[in-house]
Structure formats: structure tokens, C-alpha cells
Amino acid sequence: MGCLLKGGGGLYQRLVVGAVLLAAGAGSRLGHRPKCLLELGGVPLIRRQLIALSGAGVDEVVVVLGHHAEAIEPVVRDFPVTVVHNPVPEAGQASSVRVGLAALAGKLDAVIVALADQPLINAQDITALIGAYKRRGDKAMVVPAVHGEPGNPVMLDAALRDEWLAGEADAGCRRWRLDHPERVHWFDTDNPRYRIDIDTPEDLQRFAERTGHVLRWPAVPERA
Numbered sequence: 108m109g110c111l112l113k114g115g116g117g118l119y120q121r122l123v124v125g126a127v128l129l130a131a132g133a134g135s136r137l138g139h140r141p142k143c144l145l146e147l148g149g150v151p152l153i154r155r156q157l158i159a160l161s162g163a164g165v166d167e168v169v170v171v172l173g174h175h176a177e178a179i180e181p182v183v184r185d186f187p188v189t190v191v192h193n194p195v196p197e198a199g200q201a202s203s204v205r206v207g208l209a210a211l212a213g214k215l216d217a218v219i220v221a222l223a224d225q226p227l228i229n230a231q232d233i234t235a236l237i238g239a240y241k242r243r244g245d246k247a248m249v250v251p252a253v254h255g256e257p258g259n260p261v262m263l264d265a266a267l268r269d270e271w272l273a274g275e276a277d278a279g280c281r282r283w284r285l286d287h288p289e290r291v292h293w294f295d296t297d298n299p300r301y302r303i304d305i306d307t308p309e310d311l312q313r314f315a316e317r318t319g320h321v322l323r324w325p326a327v328p329e330r331a
Contacts, residue, residue: 127207131173162230258301
């Protein structure tokens, strides 16, 4: 039996939470390079995300790869995760979400959908998202709102996961929340980490200017 937590409505069992970590993109706006392998303090961003999810007590993680899979997979191989490949990553993020949701094997209460290129997300941020999910009422999805702007990761209930997998509708989180605003709980926060991800060279520069930290590409091994 899971540990019991005390909430506003009394005692309830601990949530069983899965996560889908999206790392299938081509990095087309960043020189067609795998942006999740950018390093902060010598640690690839995708490993930072896995450490954050683990530290927050997430029970099961699926990593979705596509473009650059041969470079990314060795970086996550030592984590207890399921690695799956999106056969058509060019179809967009929604296709990777669907592949990841389908690969989750356990009986889950909720699922976090996370991006592998968010440099500053930590375990406390994931824990705060889970806390907001517990306070969502009857909503199906929780989205961080940083000064009114949507952020990531997001969290959805298991019933919505099943709904997406049973139908043929676009399982993209952004499209779904636009189509179903009444089923979204906005987690209002002033935490900027939920809004920071890396897509362009300008994002790299802004990140360095705002944080004082530099993201670097991994060193290329010297040939013997």
C-alpha cells in the first residue's frame, strides 16, 4: 500500500505518477543538433530532467526518442527508464506524446509530460506541480501559468491518457487545452523555470544573460 498523505479532504493514498519525457526533436532551429544534450555544469539537460523526476518520486518514466536517438540513448541508458522510439518524429510533438503514453506500463493515477530541453527544472518544481495536481478539483490537466503564460511540464489524469489513446484525436497538450479550456487547471506561479526551454541560438544567449550560466555542447572525443 502506498504511503498515506493528509490533504484538505482527509487521508488519501499516495498518487502513482508516470512521466513521458520528450526528446525526439530534430533541433532544426539549433543547427540540427540534439538540444537535450546541451550541458549545464557538465550535465546533459536530459539527465537533469531524469534526476528531477526521480527526486520528486515519479514512479515510472518513458523517454521518447526520434531524431538523434543514436546520440541520446547512451546518455540515459544507466537510468531505470523505458526508452521508446517515435517512428515518425517529423509528425510533431503530439505523435511523440502518444508513443510515450502508450509505453507506460504501470497502473497510474496521473502522467507528467515533460520536455528534455528545460535547463532549470528541478525536483522541487516537479513536486510543486504534483501538489497543484492534487488541488485541481475535477480538472483533467494541470498547466503551470507563469504570470499568465503557459509553461512546462504539464500533468494529466490517467483518464485523459486513456481518452487520448482510445481515440484518433491529436494528443498534443497545447492543442487539447485550447480545445477544452474548461478541463484545464492553471497552476499560477511566479517560478520562471517552468517557462525556460531552449530552441534557438538566441535562447542560449538569453539564458546566459539572465542566469549567468552557460549551456555548452558536449566535447567531441579526440581521435587516437
